[in-house]
Amino acid sequence: MAGVRRHTEPPDTRSTGDEGLLAIRAAEGDEDAFAVLVQRHAPSLIRLATRLLGSRTEAEDAVQDAFISAWRRLPEFQGTSSFGTWTYRIVTNRCLNILRARKPVAPLETAGQVPAPEHAVSPARITEARDAVRELREALDLLSAEQRACWVLRELDGRPYDFIADAVGISQEAVRARVFRARRCLTQALGAWR
Amino acid sequence: MTAHTDPPNTPTDATEDERLPCGRLLSEVWTAWEDQADDPHLHECPHCGAAVHDLDQLQSAMSGLREESWDGAAPDAASLTRRVMDVVRLELRPGRPLPLGEPDEDLWVMEAVAARKLRAAAETVPGVRAGSCRLRPSPEQGEGGVEVRMEIHAPSGVALAALADDVRAQVGHAADRDLGMPVASVDIRVTDLIDSSADGQEGRD
Numbered sequence: 487m488a489g490v491r492r493h494t495e496p497p498d499t500r501s502t503g504d505e506g507l508l509a510i511r512a513a514e515g516d517e518d519a520f521a522v523l524v525q526r527h528a529p530s531l532i533r534l535a536t537r538l539l540g541s542r543t544e545a546e547d548a549v550q551d552a553f554i555s556a557w558r559r560l561p562e563f564q565g566t567s568s569f570g571t572w573t574y575r576i577v578t579n580r581c582l583n584i585l586r587a588r589k590p591v592a593p594l595e596t597a598g599q600v601p602a603p604e605h606a607v608s609p610a611r612i613t614e615a616r617d618a619v620r621e622l623r624e625a626l627d628l629l630s631a632e633q634r635a636c637w638v639l640r641e642l643d644g645r646p647y648d649f650i651a652d653a654v655g656i657s658q659e660a661v662r663a664r665v666f667r668a669r670r671c672l673t674q675a676l677g678a679w680r
Numbered sequence: 681m682t683a684h685t686d687p688p689n690t691p692t693d694a695t696e697d698e699r700l701p702c703g704r705l706l707s708e709v710w711t712a713w714e715d716q717a718d719d720p721h722l723h724e725c726p727h728c729g730a731a732v733h734d735l736d737q738l739q740s741a742m743s744g745l746r747e748e749s750w751d752g753a754a755p756d757a758a759s760l761t762r763r764v765m766d767v768v769r770l771e772l773r774p775g776r777p778l779p780l781g782e783p784d785e786d787l788w789v790m791e792a793v794a795a796r797k798l799r800a801a802a803e804t805v806p807g808v809r810a811g812s813c814r815l816r817p818s819p820e821q822g823e824g825g826v827e828v829r830m831e832i833h834a835p836s837g838v839a840l841a842a843l844a845d846d847v848r849a850q851v852g853h854a855a856d857r858d859l860g861m862p863v864a865s866v867d868i869r870v871t872d873l874i875d876s877s878a879d880g881q882e883g884r885d
């Protein structure tokens with residue numbers, strides 16, 4: 487049962503020294519260095535934002551905005567964390583704000599009828615497992631923005647609790663409490679629809 | 681199948697913790713599962729078993745969601761980068777203007793532009809990677825010239841004084857030949873030593 491714990495790629499183990507140099511150059515106004523960093527980090531950040539927001543289109547917009555914000559803030563970037571971790575935090579917080587701004591979702595009873603937005607699967611391919619995935623995706627909308635963010639970073643993105651605490655800017659205990667509440671809500675939602 | 685969701689005292693909030701009939705808190709059971717704690721009770725207790733089963737169901741749906749959110753087209757990093765850079769180029773930070781040529785010539789180059797040239801010149805010395813490069817007009821009036829302060833990563837196992845001389849020469853040469861910028865001094869700081877076996881040359885300009 488417990489073999490499912492997995493941790494995906496760390497923010498950026500790849501050529502950390504090179505990464506630091508590029509960030510310094512970008513902070514000093516070298517836009518070519520910044521372009522290399524954007525190109526390098528865009529895929530993983532789009533993946534993160536897609537998981538947080540449930541929509542690829544919204545995710546790409548969020549990541550684009552986050553990078554532009556990063557460019558403006560680079561002169562203050564102290565390099566205490568890596569560029570990858572820093573932008574991960576910016577994207578997470580931008581997505582949190584987008585989630586908070588979303589309209590309150592439908593109550594549990596009707597949530598099952600909401601059509602899947604942009605991941606629609608052809609009916610022939612729908613299996614029980616697919617149903618569970620669809621139900622889960624819909625159930626995610628029942629979570630608060632904070633619960634959703636903590637759960638996604640923990641489960642979909644495979645991050646340790648201390649990393650999430652740092653990215654979201656809350657204590658580890660608060661992260662654990664939110665992940666618990668999210669799991670509680672999601673297990674109940676999945677159970678209720680069966 | 682989800683026996684434990686029907687507890688003696690129904691929680692008011694669906695996301696609150698819950699005491700299972702065996703006395704364990706749901707949060708404790710799930711934490712033990714997550715930490716892969718070796719607790720015989722968890723294997724024997726039907727209530728804990730049901731709680732873990734629910735979480736397993738969630739985890740397996742979650743695995744499906746993880747794969748699914750990625751089975752579409754790979755993210756188009758190139759077009760996103762292009763869109764980001766379109767905005768960035770409207771908001772460049774070129775730094776201060778620096779004098780070129782003779783003192784009475786009204787000719788200037790922006791710091792970021794000159795720094796890019798000088799970093800590239802420093803990196804013509806084998807194994808050298810350039811980071812920060814700050815330029816400022818020499819405070820000594822009349823004589824002019826620009827003070828260069830550059831941070832580099834140097835290859836390990838190389839005599840640093842000689843290496844710094846090489847870098848200084850390349851930087852001075854590029855300033856003179858490519859920019860026509862009089863240089864008063866080139867201050868080199870080695871901020872890291874790079875093991876040449878782990879040669880990371882990607883991302884070069």
